[in-house]
Amino acid sequence: MDIGDFLPLFSKYNSFVLTTHLNPDGDGLGSQIALREYLIAAGKNVRCINHNPTPRHYKFLDPDNAIIEVYDSSTHNLIIHEADCLIVMDTNVPSRLGDMAESISQSPAVKIVIDHHLDKDEFADYYIVDESAAATGEIVYLLLNALMQNKLNDTIAVGLYTAIMTDTGSYRFPKTNRNTHLMTAELLKYNVDPSKIYREVYERGPVNRLVLLGKTLSSLQLHHNGRVATMTVPKNMFKETRTDIVETDGFVNYTMQVDTVEIGLLFTESENDVKISFRARGDVRVNELAKEFNGNGHQHAAGATIPGGDLDDLYKQVIEATPKYLP
Numbered sequence: 001m002d003i004g005d006f007l008p009l010f011s012k013y014n015s016f017v018l019t020t021h022l023n024p025d026g027d028g029l030g031s032q033i034a035l036r037e038y039l040i041a042a043g044k045n046v047r048c049i050n051h052n053p054t055p056r057h058y059k060f061l062d063p064d065n066a067i068i069e070v071y072d073s074s075t076h077n078l079i080i081h082e083a084d085c086l087i088v089m090d091t092n093v094p095s096r097l098g099d100m101a102e103s104i105s106q107s108p109a110v111k112i113v114i115d116h117h118l119d120k121d122e123f124a125d126y127y128i129v130d131e132s133a134a135a136t137g138e139i140v141y142l143l144l145n146a147l148m149q150n151k152l153n154d155t156i157a158v159g160l161y162t163a164i165m166t167d168t169g170s171y172r173f174p175k176t177n178r179n180t181h182l183m184t185a186e187l188l189k190y191n192v193d194p195s196k197i198y199r200e201v202y203e204r205g206p207v208n209r210l211v212l213l214g215k216t217l218s219s220l221q222l223h224h225n226g227r228v229a230t231m232t233v234p235k236n237m238f239k240e241t242r243t244d245i246v247e248t249d250g251f252v253n254y255t256m257q258v259d260t261v262e263i264g265l266l267f268t269e270s271e272n273d274v275k276i277s278f279r280a281r282g283d284v285r286v287n288e289l290a291k292e293f294n295g296n297g298h299q300h301a302a303g304a305t306i307p308g309g310d311l312d313d314l315y316k317q318v319i320e321a322t323p324k325y326l327p
């Protein structure tokens with residue numbers, strides 16, 4: 001991928017819609033905020049529209065709720081249809097766009113994907129994709145530095161720092177490398193406060209989040225000689241703790257704290273679907289396992305959402321499917 005090939009796209013069009021995946025995370029939202037900031041400064045008409053509202057712990061990116069809109073077909077379908085260019089960030093499959101998938105797929109607008117996941121669907125005109133990037137924010141970092149002659153601004157830097165910090169698990173996941181830290185060092189030239197951003201994202205949750213985490217940890221089970229760990233959040237657990245799925249962000253990573261575990265799984269049941277989060281280490285290709293359940297992701301981190309899925313059935317099916325992915 002040569003970033004230079006894509007730069008003309010961002011001046012060519014006048015109206016843009018930026019979106020990211022269901023249950024948006026720091027990478028999707030931070031990348032969206034950063035790219036929007038550039039496009040607005042370049043005089044473009046930009047709307048940021050997502051399937052879900054911005055979660056509580058990312059509100060600091062859009063404190064007045066003035067930037068990111070929640071998709072409403074009655075007002076947004078026309079905007080999506082009439083835009084010159086749609087940019088999908090941090091996912092490469094329409095199924096991860098929730099209710100917006102159809103409207104985006106049917107729009108005559110030019111479609112650009114900016115992403116770092118494996119196994120893309122063929123629905124866009126341009127793919128600015130680097131599967132080795134630790135975050136979509138790293139790709140946006142390269143794009144914006146090229147477009148802005150290395151003169152970013154504070155809003156962009158905060159967005160990209162948030163994207164990179166969260167998608168690297170605060171600089172500990174395997175794709176974290178020298179480049180990740182060099183980019184971060186550059187971002188810290190701007191008004192970016194790492195402690196403040198960490199606190200906003202990870203240390204401002206309600207107490208019930210910890211109660212939910214406690215119950216989730218208590219559900220831990222080991223399978224296949226301790227090589228596979230599972231945790232389960234049935235929907236009644238959200239009712240008991242008066243929380244919702246947003247609060248489970250990051251829970252799956254606890255499964256990997258067990259020494260023998262090579263595949264970690266978190267099953268989360270909602271009203272209408274079951275979400276499975278997959279983690280792995282070493283030679284395991286957990287995105288291949290996720291694919292069996294219509295999911296996708298990276299080699300060591302993937303996800304799947306099964307509409308109308310039955311929690312107990314899926315739990316059995318996934319555990320039965322795991323051995324062939326263990327080396």
Ligand SMILES: [Mn+2]
Pocket residue numbers: 027028090116134135136167
């Ligand atoms: Mn990402």
